[in-house]
Amino acid sequence: MNEGVEWAVHVCLLLDWLGSDEPVSTTRLASGYELPPPYLNKQLQALARAGILASTPGARGGFRLVRPLEKITMMDVVTAIEGPDEAFQCTEIRRRGMGANRAERAFEVPCTVHTAMRNAEFAWRRALAAQTLADIRARTERLLPTMGERVRAWYELN
Amino acid sequence: MNEGVEWAVHVCLLLDWLGSDEPVSTTRLASGYELPPPYLNKQLQALARAGILASTPGARGGFRLVRPLEKITMMDVVTAIEGPDEAFQCTEIRRRGMGANRAERAFEVPCTVHTAMRNAEFAWRRALAAQTLADIRARTERLLPTMGERVRAWYELN
Ligand code: FES
Ligand code: FES
Numbered sequence: 001m002n003e004g005v006e007w008a009v010h011v012c013l014l015l016d017w018l019g020s021d022e023p024v025s026t027t028r029l030a031s032g033y034e035l036p037p038p039y040l041n042k043q044l045q046a047l048a049r050a051g052i053l054a055s056t057p058g059a060r061g062g063f064r065l066v067r068p069l070e071k072i073t074m075m076d077v078v079t080a081i082e083g084p085d086e087a088f089q090c091t092e093i094r095r096r097g098m099g100a101n102r103a104e105r106a107f108e109v110p111c112t113v114h115t116a117m118r119n120a121e122f123a124w125r126r127a128l129a130a131q132t133l134a135d136i137r138a139r140t141e142r143l144l145p146t147m148g149e150r151v152r153a154w155y156e157l158n
Numbered sequence: 159m160n161e162g163v164e165w166a167v168h169v170c171l172l173l174d175w176l177g178s179d180e181p182v183s184t185t186r187l188a189s190g191y192e193l194p195p196p197y198l199n200k201q202l203q204a205l206a207r208a209g210i211l212a213s214t215p216g217a218r219g220g221f222r223l224v225r226p227l228e229k230i231t232m233m234d235v236v237t238a239i240e241g242p243d244e245a246f247q248c249t250e251i252r253r254r255g256m257g258a259n260r261a262e263r264a265f266e267v268p269c270t271v272h273t274a275m276r277n278a279e280f281a282w283r284r285a286l287a288a289q290t291l292a293d294i295r296a297r298t299e300r301l302l303p304t305m306g307e308r309v310r311a312w313y314e315l316n
Contacts, residue, residue, distance in 0.1 A: 003247075003249055005246065005275070006246075006248060006249060006251060006271060006272075007251065009271045009274075010251055010252070010271060013271075014256075031255055032255045032256050033251040033252070033254050033255045033256070033257075034251070034254035034255040034258075035251065035255075074274050074275070074278065087245075088163065088164075089161075090164060091161055091164060093164060093165065093168055093191040093192070093193065094168070094191070096191050096192035097189055097190045097191045097192045097193075097312075098172075098190050098191070098308070098309060098312040098316075099191075100192075102308075106301075106302060109301060112294045112297040112298045112301070113164060113167045113168060113171075113294055114164075115297070116167075116232050116286075116289045116293075116294055117163070117232070119285055119289065120232065120282050120283075120285035120286045120289070121282065122285075123281045123282055123284065123285035124278050124279065124281055124282035124285075125278075126281065127277055127278035127280075127281035127282075128274075128278045131274045131277065131278070135274070136270045136271055136274050139270040139273070140270045143264075143267060143270070144264060150256070150260075151256060154255075154256040158256075
């Protein structure tokens with residue numbers, strides 16, 4: 001799985017803890033986790049296309065959260081970064097070799113192996129959709145209650 | 159996700175439908191789905207290392223199933239082919255940038271973002287472990303009741 005998901009979730013949390021009304025630049029967001037700005041920018045653009053962040057162009061531009069963390073699920077972020085495709089890609093090997101002479105009708109329903117993999121992916125997606133970034137923020141603050149203050153203090157010094 | 163999983167599950171089903179007491183060669187297994195024998199052989203070796211297939215070396219050698227399909231789950235096959243590593247790999251970005259001066263103690267528990275991704279992967283693994291290859295065989299035979307006969311007829315002609 002792409003590092004992009006790790007970066008994207010952390011940046012959304014960072015933006016929430018900052019609570020800034022102004023957009024935050026890619027450079028500053030990248031410095032929060034020492035990430036390479038051009039690569040991070042690609043992920044930020046993907047989050048903007050998905051309607052999770054808003055992008056403001058220009059010298060004083062940057063990114064801000066469009067909706068509260070309660071309304072952003074892990075599934076939203078993973079889909080924004082990885083795309084909506086299934087991880088398991090069936091290449092229809094059932095149609096080749098011993099299946100080559102079978103009637104086309106036999107292939108109208110998805111392969112049962114594909115269905116089994118898809119069932120498991122649905123379980124994964126449901127588990128991602130059941131967790132919001134607000135849940136993750138709450139768990140983090142249970143471990144580090146001063147997280148918001150730390151983030152704002154870091155931001156003022158950087 | 160690797161094509162190896164698709165190939166591996168289909169080959170296990172093929173071996174079960176054949177019901178041969180003799181090991182079946184990589185070449186014949188590959189021809190069942192028009193797969194490249196050297197690449198398929200890599201996956202078959204992985205299934206053998208995982209104790210799903212037994213490998214017999216030599217000119218008349220090949221592979222056979224070691225246990226009934228009831229005792230092989232989709233999780234067994236995916237782990238054999240993809241390895242046991244988590245798909246989401248946390249690179250510990252929380253320790254960098256704004257986290258750089260935090261006490262080591264703060265990092266003793268896994269990052270809450272990592273935990274969220276892991277929760278979803280557990281759901282995926284549970285769903286894979288809940289499906290045996292016998293379930294898939296049963297679903298296939300419900301759609302194609304003569305599957306076993308077809309496979310054996312193909313084998314005799316090839
Ligand atoms: S043909 Fe692709 S999973 Fe069966
Ligand atoms: S540091 Fe890796 S997921 Fe948070």
